[in-house]
Amino acid sequence: xxxxxxxxxxxxxxxxxxxxxxxxxxxxxxxxxxxxxxxxxxxxxxxxxxxxxxxxxxxxxxxxxxxxxxxxxxxxxxxxxxxxxxxxxxxxxxxxxxxxxxxxxxxxxxxxxxxxxxxxxxxxxxxxxxxxxxxxxxxxxxxxxxxxxxxxxxxxxxxxxxxxxxxxxxxxxxxxxxxxxxxxxxxxxxxxxxxxxxxxxxxxxxxxxxxxxxxxxxxxxxxxxxxxxxxxxxxxxxxxxxxxxxxxxxxxxxxxxxxxxxxxxxxxxxxxxxxxxxxxxxxxxxxxxxxxxxxxxxxxxxxxx
DNA sequence: CAGGTCAAGTAGCACC
DNA sequence: GGTGCTACTTGACCTG
Numbered sequence: 001x002x003x004x005x006x007x008x009x010x011x012x013x014x015x016x017x018x019x020x021x022x023x024x025x026x027x028x029x030x031x032x033x034x035x036x037x038x039x040x041x042x043x044x045x046x047x048x049x050x051x052x053x054x055x056x057x058x059x060x061x062x063x064x065x066x067x068x069x070x071x072x073x074x075x076x077x078x079x080x081x082x083x084x085x086x087x088x089x090x091x092x093x094x095x096x097x098x099x100x101x102x103x104x105x106x107x108x109x110x111x112x113x114x115x116x117x118x119x120x121x122x123x124x125x126x127x128x129x130x131x132x133x134x135x136x137x138x139x140x141x142x143x144x145x146x147x148x149x150x151x152x153x154x155x156x157x158x159x160x161x162x163x164x165x166x167x168x169x170x171x172x173x174x175x176x177x178x179x180x181x182x183x184x185x186x187x188x189x190x191x192x193x194x195x196x197x198x199x200x201x202x203x204x205x206x207x208x209x210x211x212x213x214x215x216x217x218x219x220x221x222x223x224x225x226x227x228x229x230x231x232x233x234x235x236x237x238x239x240x241x242x243x244x245x246x247x248x249x250x251x252x253x254x255x256x257x258x259x260x261x262x263x264x265x266x267x268x269x270x271x272x273x274x275x276x277x278x279x280x281x282x283x284x285x286x287x288x289x290x291x292x293x294x295x296x297x298x299x300x301x302x303x304x305x
Numbered sequence: 306c307a308g309g310t311c312a313a314g315t316a317g318c319a320c321c
Numbered sequence: 322g323g324t325g326c327t328a329c330t331t332g333a334c335c336t337g
Contacts, residue, residue, distance in 0.1 A: 113313060
């Protein structure tokens with residue numbers, strides 16, 4: 001027994017003691033009288049106060065309390081009444097317990113136990129509900145994550161594809177491929193590349209732009225990429241990607257070409273390390289402008305190897 | 306008859 | 322120490 005308490009389920013006297021109620025015959029009578037007209041008569045409940053009161057003889061009274069109790073379910077009316085009270089307040093004050101017991105024709109102990117069990121059932125249901133919410137949330141996040149992984153793989157493939165194409169172009173054209181599309185240049189400058197930039201940052205940035213554009217050629221996982229030239233992204237050398245810088249109309253074609261080649265000797269100029277002296281067959285001679293506009297990039301996708 | 310449900314029993318804990 | 326609570330168990334009853 002817990003804490004020396006006596007829970008005599010089959011002995012009302014003991015039960016009443018356990019509830020801190022008087023168990024003298026007078027007090028018991030008073031209690032029984034007060035319960036003589038219960039609102040609910042649990043025909044199958046363990047102790048029905050009306051039945052007790054009906055068994056007016058001392059013998060029957062004794063028999064009623066000493067025969068081994070069999071567990072009886074509360075009647076639907078009793079359960080409904082308890083449920084309504086539970087909705088109002090799931091905790092049970094002593095006074096309320098007595099009152100409910102009177103109205104239901106049950107022992108206060110029975111009411112207390114019903115509330116205890118009801119709280120346990122409510123908690124179990126609440127846990128199930130919480131689990132359902134968490135699981136759906138987890139499933140949604142998992143789906144998002146898997147989609148992002150697929151997108152990442154797709155973009156990686158795109159990077160490889162474009163890099164290969166550029167390298168093949170470089171082989172054909174001996175001019176360094178530094179004159180990148182204006183659109184690409186602008187996008188990259190909006191994303192200062194530092195060593196702390198994560199893959200996901202680039203991915204998100206690309207998503208904000210046109211995913212099919214060349215912005216995806218920057219492979220964040222490659223340490224040899226533009227990450228080694230932060231000034232490129234920071235815009236410290238804005239002239240590098242000024243489209244007209246290498247096709248200065250004030251210079252002759254020959255002069256312009258010299259300037260272009262000189263600039264490409266500077267490490268700073270090689271902002272895209274993977275692009276080693278690319279040349280393009282359709283390049284205007286003596287200039288560094290490849291006429292490489294983003295709008296013209298789409299056909300790149302379909303170039304055969 | 307197995308398994309589910311529910312009232313009741315029990316142990317342990319916190320609070321006063 | 323008494324009391325009330327939670328968590329877990331037990332046993333009666335119900336149901337397919």
